[in-house]
Structures are given as structure tokens and as C-alpha cells.
Amino acid sequence: MGTIGIEWVNKFHGRASDLKNNDDNARGFYNTLSGVRRFEYGDDLAWDRDFEQSGVGSPSAGTDQLYADNVDIVFFSGHGSRSGAFFGIADKDDGEAKPGELRLGNLDCEWVIFDACLVLERDNLNVFNRLGGAFAGLHYMLGFDTTCGDSGDRGRKFAERLNSGWSVRDAWIRACTETEGSDTNWAYLRADAAGTNTFDDHWHGKGFVSADPVSPTSRFYLRGAC
């Protein structure tokens, strides 16, 4: 049985305009997906360092070994940009889980979802340089190539499909298509290594789950219109 963590932010204290639905969105995922609910942190308790590798970046206050990399699947809902997931407070690190500070999967995490604008922007193929280093056993990073809406139920729809045995990639693409217009692009980045097949990943207990691509030899980026 898999373990689940969520973080969400609606209140940004003037760092950006506030959002409305990220609590509902992330909790819909958390309360629907079959598994062990390991943590939920919202608003001022959601911190960028929870996603960052200890000792990496500047500031180097990462504690992902306690949070994002200590569960099988972690779902973030809030603002984002190609500079990373954006948080409401900046006093725990710098308020942004920057791509260069992410190293996921060296402990536990297989799938991370950034339900936020542009974190997975293709950016003329720079997505590989920007996010490729985050894969240290991580199977997938799922999110958007473009901006996206402030959905209150995408997380629940995604979890329902995972529970029903859809593959992780199909579940995400379908949850996005059901909640966005066709101007929005879903996207994912995944890794493979010798002996792994993350393409066919399912949620734990619902189908095939690949071994971890600890030292990735290939990375795959896919995007399409919702």
C-alpha cells in the first residue's frame, strides 16, 4: 500500500495574488486515493524546503527526506512557474522549490505532481536541463507545460482514476483534460534506466509498478492539449 503526502497554498501574503481552490484540490486527491495518508500541509505550513534535497542550493535548508521524499506520491497545488513551485511564505528557505534543489526518489518518492502553472514548461527543450537532475529514483513528474486553472477537483479526479487502475500517465492526462480547456497543455517528465519501465506505472496495488530508475539513462517528456 502506498503512502501519500500533499501540500497546498491559497494564501500568498502579497507574494502573488491569492488562490481559492488548492485546499479542495489537494484534499480531494488525499482523501480519495487508496493508501496511507502520511502528511497534509497547507498555506503557511507548506514550505518549499519540504520538496528540496538537504544541503543542495542556496539556501540549502532542504528537508525532503522528511516530507516529499518520504512518501510514494506527493501532490502540490498552488502557484508555479518554470522557476519551480511557489509557496506563500519565504522564511523557511526562499519560498520557491527551485528545480536545481530537487532530488527525489533517493529515499522513497516515485511520483510528484505539481498542479501549478508552468513548472513543466518545455521551454525549447530546456525542461531536461532544468528538471532532469531531480530524478534520483523518481519515476514521474506530472504537471503543465502552460498556465492552468485554479481547479478544485482535479486532484480527486486523478485519484479516482488511479484507484480504478488507470496508468499514472493516463490518469493525469485525463484528469487534466476533464478540468481544462484545450488552450492548456498537460505535460509530464519521466525517467527510465536499465531494467525499468516507468511508462506502464500504476498506483501501488492497482497494477504494474516499475523498479526505481536510480541512475536514469533516458528521460521522456510528453505534452499535449487538454
Added chain:
Amino acid sequence: MNELFKLPERLPKPPGKIAMFRATRFASMSSRDATYTKNLAQRLRAAQRTFGLEGTPATEGARLVLRSEQVSLELYAASDSLWWTDHRLACQERVTSREQLPDEGKAKKLAAALLEQYGLDAKMASVASVTFIEADVQSGDSKPRTTRTAVDVNYRFRLGEHPAMGPGAKIKVTLASEGAPAQIVYFWRSPTKAAAATVISATTALERFMRDPAFFHLRNKDASVTVKDVTFGYYAMSPTDFQRLYVPVWAIDATSQTRELRYDFRRYVVAVDMTPEDAKRADAVANPRACRLF
């Protein structure tokens, strides 16, 4: 407060009285409602015949799902929507055939022919864009290789003179190599005209937009919200959701800028003066709580 906002010099004229459109003809979507259940059973049989899938569907939340080894067909219980997919061809990372994808013109023709072949009514829709599913593969640290694995023909609907907006009003026909059908996403609710309603002006909609608490914490000297476009249309919710009326909205496209983050967003302001209580009494949407600005 107003120093924060930069508004367009010209705003669209309000359409005045507009037709409202019902999005369902059923009083209830309960499994005890004979009219509704009969209609759903008919839709299911028709879809099974059209797409050649047999068997008893699984119920997954608000969807009935039929699967064969490589193909799935989903029927949405709360709307007139369906989603057919050949999983061997849709959203792939590699192209198995040496044949090329159809070009834009051919893709449009093939998509129109497919919709006609499958009896999916697209009279109120037109092609809005032709896009590609793009796969980029990087081996080691080498330069990534890009492959277009499918082409999407994206349709948008109109209700009368105005666009239907939101996730629940679109068609996507996905074509793989040689123009092989890979996927049909048909999200729609067949409309019927209801009583007319008076639309608030774009100026009033913008005033409501500017009073949104989402902007209360933005400090003027550091921040700006630039409204780029204001468009009137009808909002269609996700195909999984109950919706009795298409919601008339002003869609406001804007850019929010602070020292830390710049981002583009769209906000919808409901364009008829209907309180959440009115919306509840009219049974307009499943959750009228957000029915002012969303």
C-alpha cells in the same frame, strides 16, 4: 485599490438580453428516475454499437467505462459526453509506423469525417486549433530528440453568437500516423433555449473582479494586475458534473505581477445577477457557492 489594476481602454458592449440555455432535459439524474436511466441505457447501447465495444460497463464515479485490451470508451452520466481511446495510438512517446502524421488540412477533413461517421453532432462547433502531441526523448546527456506522435484537431462550441467556454464544451479528435483514429474526446451537453436574461456590463464585471479578495494582499507599489481581454460567453463545467444551465460569464484574461511572480490567468465573472440563493432555487449548477466569480 484601482492603482493596482490596469484596464483595457475599450471594453466590449454588453450583449443586452441574452438567451439562457438549458444543459440537461432531466429533472433528476437518480438511478430511480425511469426517464433518465432509460436515456442513459440508450446512450450506452448506441455508443457500444458505434464503437464496437461489448460487455457490461464498469462504473467509475460519474462515468461508465467499457474496455477491451487496447480500447476504452467512457460515457459521462451527468452530460452528453464521451471519450473513446485507442491506447495503442493515443498519447504515445514513440511512433511505430513510418508513415507521417496528416498535415493540418488533411487532419481537419479526417476529423470532420470521423465525427460524422460516429454520429457525434458538431454542428455548433468549429475547429479552433490543430496541435500536436510531442514527445522529447533524451538518452543520457545527449541532445533530446523530438517526435510528433499524434495530431489533435481541437473544436470549440458556440451557443448562438457566443463561445462556450470551460472544460465541458470541446471536441478533440486525435489522429496518429496515416491518419488512424486514436482518440475522440466529445464533451458537450445538448442545449435547449430557456428564458432570456439581462447581462451585466463588462464594467460591472470588472468592478466585481477588482473586489475579489484574491487581490487584497497585493501592494500597489510592488504589484499590478493587467487586464488584457474581456469576453462574453457561456461556461460549461467538467463533463463529470451536473449542470442545468450554461452559465453566462464574462471571461477576464489578465496578468498578475509582483516582485516574486508574474503569471497569466483567466477569471470568470457570472454575467447575470443571480445570487447563490437564486442559483440554488433554479437548481442551475451542482454547487452555486462559487457562482459569482470563479
